[in-house]
Amino acid sequence: MAARASLIEPDGGKLVELVVPEMERAGRKTEAEAMPKVRIGRVDLEWVHVVSEGWASPLRGFMREDQYLQSLHFNSLRMEDGSVVNMSLPIVLAIGDDDKERVGGARDVALVGPNGDLVAILRRIEIYKHNKEERIARTWGTTAPGLPYVEEVITSAGNWLIGGDLEVIEPIKYNDGLDHYRLSPCELRKEFDKRKADAVFAFQLRNPVHNGHALLMNDTRRRLLDMGYQNPILLLHPLGGFTKADDVPLDVRMEQHSKVLEDGILDPETTIVSIFPSPMHYAGPTEVQWHAKARINAGANFYIVGRDPAGMGHPTEKRDLYDPDHGKKVLSMAPGLEKLNILPFKVAAYDMKDKKMAFFDPSRAKDFLFISGTKMRTFARNGENPPDGFMCPGGWNVLVNYYKSLQADETEQLSAALSV
Structure with a gap:
């Protein structure tokens, strides 16, 4: 009971960190410039960030085919010592036919970010078929249209997946104040x-x-x-x-x-x-x-x-x-x-009798009001206040101001369209 929580071992026994040390970055950039280049999108960059910091330990890059199949079919990876670590989502990088042809028989490739900057080197690459339907069906349990990640990332993605070990040239930053x-x-x-x-x-x-x-x-x-x-x-x-x-x-x-x-x-x-x-x-x-x-x-x-x-x-x-x-x-x-x-x-749920959020009591179910995320957003969008005790006033004002700004933007766009 007294063991420090931060001493819980990361998967694989050691936390993976894939950002190149600062004194080696200039050399890596020079090396990357001479490699075949693959441009990655915004969500791909988020996955580079995730893997580079060790959130997916012991994964050291985008999945090669054997790792992809284990993740897709077993939701886990088997380590060399026979132990199993959970890995329920395939972490993969898709490329198109033109990329595949340009990479050719190269051993390593450079990854170029959405802004055109060199982001990482992918070492000892392996290219294999991207069967989108199988990936979607096994990950979501459906191929129904309208799945947000599928529409954003997978539908328009290339027909090939490229795996390999990542070396990330600099820590991923978004410069968004966060x-x-x-x-x-x-x-x-x-x-x-x-x-x-x-x-x-x-x-x-x-x-x-x-x-x-x-x-x-x-x-x-x-x-x-x-x-x-x-x-x-x-x-x-x-x-x-x-x-x-x-x-x-x-x-x-x-x-x-x-x-x-x-x-x-x-x-x-x-x-x-x-x-x-x-x-x-x-x-x-x-x-x-x-x-x-x-x-x-x-x-x-x-x-x-x-x-x-x-x-x-x-x-x-x-x-x-x-x-x-x-x-x-x-x-x-x-x-x-x-x-x-x-x-x-x-x-x-919201206890209408005590006027506060409380754990639901089935014996007096009629006293409780369930306020879903959708209903909460509707309140804020319409400028309505939720019941007292649902959210702290400061936090609620943040949401109300956000939806007011959206409405102001929509009004401004409509005015601009009508004046054309």
Whole structure:
């Protein structure tokens, strides 16, 4: 019980870090200039970021075919010593026919970012067929049109996958005013030790934090104290990569999260807010394994999971795409996640009798109001206030101002169109 949480071993026993040391970068750039070049997109760059910092340890680059097949069919990778690590999402780089021809028989290639800058070298490459239908069907359990990640990344991607070991020339930065929140697994582990954490519990979300979320996180800390831990630390870890168009943007979410701490809804002394750089797939029980596995590598030994994690509505039918309970059930059985403690959370809703967010009590179900993320966004968009006690006022104002700015932009665009 007293072991420091940051001492939980990363998958493979050692945290992978693939950024070239500063004194070697000029030489790597010169070497990369002479190589065949492959241009990568924004989401590809997010995956370079993820792999370079060790979130996907022990993976050292984009998957070669044997790793891809293990991930796609078994949601895991078998190590040389026979042990198994979880790897539920294929982390791959697609290229087109022209790229494949240009690379030819080269052993190494240089990756060029969306802005034209040299990002990385991919060593000892392997090129193999990109069967998109199989990848989509096995990852999402459907090939229905309208899957956000599929439409953004896979549909237009090339017919080949290129795998190899990454050497990232410089740390990935976005220069969006949020880079100081993007702590690597190594940096997080140091911070946990600095705070003398003896347990770390991670909570991922891609929505603003309401008081029901805060109730859950504060209750989890209480439970860990009751179990005998002396200083449990919360890792509030919003997803920072690709999200679908109707999700609240990252900068707005981060501003809202900061207000939650300012208003004392969460304790800044026992909370670390950091951005998880992964893109979002919305692949339900398959994807939630990736979310949990990555937090092992960051040093967390407890992971909070709720209803329908990483899920979404079916893209063409009026129903959930996944069974809401399957995510937490899968996490409790998934190969390679045995050392992570899974904490299923109780459902919180607005208690109309006590006028606050509370854990749902089935014996008085009529007293509770469920406010979904969609309903919350509708309130904010329409300038309506949610019930008192649903969200801290500072955090709510951030959302209202964001949707006001959207409406102002839409009005301005309409006026410009009418004046043409």
